[in-house]
Amino acid sequence: MEFYRYDIVRGEIASFSHLRLTIYELMKETPRGYWITRMYEGKRFILKDSKKRHAYPTKKEALVSLRARTKRRKHILSVQLRVCDSGLGLVEVALEKLISKTKTN
Secondary structure, eight states, rough: EEEEEEEEEOSHHHHHHHHEEEEEEEEESSEHHHHHHHHSSOEEEEEETOOOOOSSSSHHHHHHHHHHHHHHHHHHHHHHHHHHHHHHHHHHHHHHHHHHHHHHH
């Protein structure tokens, strides 16, 4: 039995991305989950009833997981971008005050 995980990988050219499929082999099935491994990597345990898994038994489930992970990542990054924009606005105001204060002294 195989397990699958998709990731988005940025290529050498910054605007070029592609999907990477990682295939894991089943080492052992237990009543609660699966032990999976990949060549030259350690083993991982995946719970059978977990919503979020490292890898999935079908490529479709793995792609659905990638979509959810990517949407979540996009949301987190958009919040961080708004915080940066807000912070830069505060820095600009503080710099303007400091510069005008320095000119009057």
